[in-house]
Structures are given as C-alpha cells and as structure tokens.
Amino acid sequence: MRIGNYSIDLDFALKEINENGYGKVLIQLPDGIKRYATSIARYIEDGTDCGIVISSSSCYGACDIAIHDAKSIRADAILHLGNLPIPNLSFPIPIIFASVEMDTKMGFIEKSLKFLEGKRVGIATTAQHINCLGDIVDILTRNGFHPIISKGNDRIAKKGLVLGCNFTSITSIQDKIDSVLFVGTGLFHPLGLAFAVDKPIIAVNPITGEITKDELKVEKRKMLKRRFAVIEKAKNANSFGVLVSSKPGQSRIGLAENIMNELKQNGKESYMMICDNIDPMQISNFSEIDCIISTACPRIALDDYCNFDIPILTPVEVEILLGKREISDYKFDTIY
Ligand code: SF4
Structure with missing residues (x-):
C-alpha cells in the first residue's frame, strides 16, 4: 500500500490474518503514520473478515508492543507497523510486523x-x-x-x-x-x-x-558538555528515583536493582518506580526525589532531559556519578 511518502507492506498482514482466522486485530502505529490509521484499518477490513481496533496509545518502537491494549479488547493478534521485531523478546499473543519504508534517494x-x-x-x-x-x-x-x-x-x-x-x-x-x-x-x-x-x-x-560529518564532532562535544552538567547537578542529590519501564522491551528490573545497591553502598537512598510512559509532569509531583535514573529507553534522559525539573540520568551516567567510569569513556546506554 502506497500512502503519503510511505510504502507499507500490508499484504503479509492480510495473509497472516486470513490464514489464522483472527477475529479481532489491534493496529499499533508510530505517531508519524497515525494520520493514515483509518485508511490502513479500512484496507485490512476490506481484505479480511476481522474486526479492527486502533491503538491510540504511544508507540515508540518494537520495544513498546501494546500488549495491555490488546488484552483489554481481547484481540487475537496485534498488527504493529513501522518497526522490525526485537528477536529476543517474546509475547503472549501473535504480533504481525508490517514494514513502513520511506523513499531512499x-x-x-x-x-x-x-x-x-x-x-x-x-x-x-x-x-x-x-x-x-x-x-x-x-x-x-x-x-x-x-x-x-x-x-x-x-x-x-x-x-x-x-x-x-x-x-x-x-x-x-x-x-x-x-x-x-x-x-x-x-x-x-x-x-x-x-x-x-x-x-x-x-x-x-x-x-x-x-x-x-564534522558537525557530528561538534554535536558530540556539545552533548558531552550537557550530560556532564546534568551529572554534576546530580551529585547534590540524596534521594533517587530509579525508574523501570513497564514496556516489554524497555523493562530492566535487574539493572534497576543493581543501581539501587550501588547507590546504597554510596550512602544514597533510592526508590524503585514503575511507569509506562515517563511523564515529566507526573515526575514533578514526587518532590522528595532529587534525581531520576531511567532504566527505560535511553532517549528519555538524553532527548527529553529539558522537560524535567530534576536531573535525569542513564545507567551509564550513574557509573560516572559514582566514580566508576570516566566522562572521557562516555557511551550511550545500551539495551541488549
Ligand atoms: S528502547 Fe528506545 S531506542 Fe530502543 S527500540 Fe525502544 S524506543 Fe527505540
């Protein structure tokens, strides 16, 4: 299916739905193509006998499969558009991945x-x-x-x-x-x-x-400076909120526990917190927390830090905070 600047491969989805006789399918789309959601739903309805429900929840990646929405409406499968599967994740219901390609010149x-x-x-x-x-x-x-x-x-x-x-x-x-x-x-x-x-x-x-190319070197220096400033600010914190995501592909509870142990050994108190979407407004209600450590998607701390009233760090930055890693060895947080 060609729509806007995108080529969306829905034929595989039609085949999967028809062959498996799914009666109800939840469609999940990234924000960029939500504007085409009804056209996509109509295409699927015309080519199958299944009922469609569109998820209006956020969709940040294949780490963010809408299992809760699907269970709530008793869907037989999820049609997830725009991301490739994450092979080391498994789900309780079938997920059909449909590619969304942009023109590459x-x-x-x-x-x-x-x-x-x-x-x-x-x-x-x-x-x-x-x-x-x-x-x-x-x-x-x-x-x-x-x-x-x-x-x-x-x-x-x-x-x-x-x-x-x-x-x-x-x-x-x-x-x-x-x-x-x-x-x-x-x-x-x-x-x-x-x-x-x-x-x-x-x-x-x-x-x-x-x-x-060269601009990237400048951006890298700028980012390092910004992150160093956030880490320095976090040095004054005593009470840490260690955030765990409930999204299937972002949940790292073991890492959160390790970080809490490290903080304890360094005389800091910490509290594990859980949420689906990390909302800076909600976080600001926890006025006794001085610093947030996000074990969820690394982009939240790195892209959205400006929206938070208090420092928000990645797990790698906690290592720098606690003197276990040099700032010269700065890396983006990796989820394996
Ligand atoms: S955790 Fe973040 S960066 Fe990784 S796949 Fe999910 S949205 Fe993308």
Missing part, C-alpha cells in the same frame, strides 16, 4: 562517498531504509569501497540495523572498518554511533540529502 548515497575515510566501510541504518542496504552495498562496491554489514546482538533483527538503544551491528565490526556510513534521518543514531566507536561517522539523510 540513492543519488544522495553517491554524493556521500567523498566523505568516507578508508576503504572498509561499516553500514548502519534504521528500519525505514533497511531494505535499501543491498543497493547501498552495490554503490559502495562499484566505487571501490569494501562495505561491511553485521547483524549485531540478539536485540537486532537484521544486518545493518541500529536502534537508539543498540549499536552492536557496528560495535561488533569496529576492528574491521575505517569509517561508518549511517543512512537515516535525525542526529540521535549517528551521535550514538560516534560515542560507540572511535571511527569517522558519515550520516546521510536519504530524504533531504543532508550529509553530516
């Missing part, structure tokens, strides 16, 4: 080649462009480069895929590459790569053609 990839360093190039991308990796490899090979694509750990569904919480498809090949070509939108993933491996990162936006 190969001319922009060609233009990025002159920024690459060395011949051995690690390729990284997001779910929206993963099916273009073959073409990207062809372009690099034709131009005398040696592209390398790796699968990463068990959280990663396909070769070359990176998540905001997992860069193992590149860290696993860091000794074999001279530079990294990231194909995708936004700065978060290339910045995470820049902290993950000590190699030049060249980020090409395949929609706008923007190529980022």
Whole structure:
C-alpha cells in the first residue's frame, strides 16, 4: 500500500490474518503514520473478515508492543507497523510486523562517498531504509569501497540495523572498518554511533540529502558538555528515583536493582518506580526525589532531559556519578 511518502507492506498482514482466522486485530502505529490509521484499518477490513481496533496509545518502537491494549479488547493478534521485531523478546499473543519504508534517494548515497575515510566501510541504518542496504552495498562496491554489514546482538533483527538503544551491528565490526556510513534521518543514531566507536561517522539523510560529518564532532562535544552538567547537578542529590519501564522491551528490573545497591553502598537512598510512559509532569509531583535514573529507553534522559525539573540520568551516567567510569569513556546506554 502506497500512502503519503510511505510504502507499507500490508499484504503479509492480510495473509497472516486470513490464514489464522483472527477475529479481532489491534493496529499499533508510530505517531508519524497515525494520520493514515483509518485508511490502513479500512484496507485490512476490506481484505479480511476481522474486526479492527486502533491503538491510540504511544508507540515508540518494537520495544513498546501494546500488549495491555490488546488484552483489554481481547484481540487475537496485534498488527504493529513501522518497526522490525526485537528477536529476543517474546509475547503472549501473535504480533504481525508490517514494514513502513520511506523513499531512499540513492543519488544522495553517491554524493556521500567523498566523505568516507578508508576503504572498509561499516553500514548502519534504521528500519525505514533497511531494505535499501543491498543497493547501498552495490554503490559502495562499484566505487571501490569494501562495505561491511553485521547483524549485531540478539536485540537486532537484521544486518545493518541500529536502534537508539543498540549499536552492536557496528560495535561488533569496529576492528574491521575505517569509517561508518549511517543512512537515516535525525542526529540521535549517528551521535550514538560516534560515542560507540572511535571511527569517522558519515550520516546521510536519504530524504533531504543532508550529509553530516564534522558537525557530528561538534554535536558530540556539545552533548558531552550537557550530560556532564546534568551529572554534576546530580551529585547534590540524596534521594533517587530509579525508574523501570513497564514496556516489554524497555523493562530492566535487574539493572534497576543493581543501581539501587550501588547507590546504597554510596550512602544514597533510592526508590524503585514503575511507569509506562515517563511523564515529566507526573515526575514533578514526587518532590522528595532529587534525581531520576531511567532504566527505560535511553532517549528519555538524553532527548527529553529539558522537560524535567530534576536531573535525569542513564545507567551509564550513574557509573560516572559514582566514580566508576570516566566522562572521557562516555557511551550511550545500551539495551541488549
Ligand atoms: S528502547 Fe528506545 S531506542 Fe530502543 S527500540 Fe525502544 S524506543 Fe527505540
């Protein structure tokens, strides 16, 4: 199905629903394509005998499967759009993943080649462009480069895929590459790569053609400065809220317990807190808490820290806070 700038593969979903005779299916979409939800629902209803319910809850990734919504309406399956599955997660009901691809303009990839360093190039991308990796490899090979694509750990569904919480498809090949070509939108993933491996990162936006390389070094320095300031502020905190997410792919209760033990050994008091979406307004009600440590999606602390009245740290930053890691060894938080 072609809709807006997206190609959405719903044929596999139709086949799965019809073959399994699902009577009720919950559709879950990322915010960017929620505006097409009714068209998608109609397409599924026209091609099957099943009833559709649309989840209006947030959907941040494949870590955020709407199990609770599905159980509430007694759905037989969830149709989850826009993300690849996280292989090391399992669910109590069937999940049908449908890819949502954005147009990848190969001319922009060609233009990025002159920024690459060395011949051995690690390729990284997001779910929206993963099916273009073959073409990207062809372009690099034709131009005398040696592209390398790796699968990463068990959280990663396909070769070359990176998540905001997992860069193992590149860290696993860091000794074999001279530079990294990231194909995708936004700065978060290339910045995470820049902290993950000590190699030049060249980020090409395949929609706008923007190529980022030296700017990333500047952004990296700025981010380090910002995070250092937040960690310094957290040094005055005595009472910590250690947040655990109830989202299936973000829940790290063992890590939260370890952090609480570490804090205790350092004379700090801490309280485990649980929530689905981390809402700064709700957090501000807990006025006895001086600092939040988020074991949920790393992007909450790194992207949304401005919205919180108190410092919010990632688990890696707690190590720096407690003197177990140097700021020079700063990394993005990784979920394995
Ligand atoms: S935890 Fe965050 S970065 Fe990781 S998949 Fe979920 S939304 Fe993306």
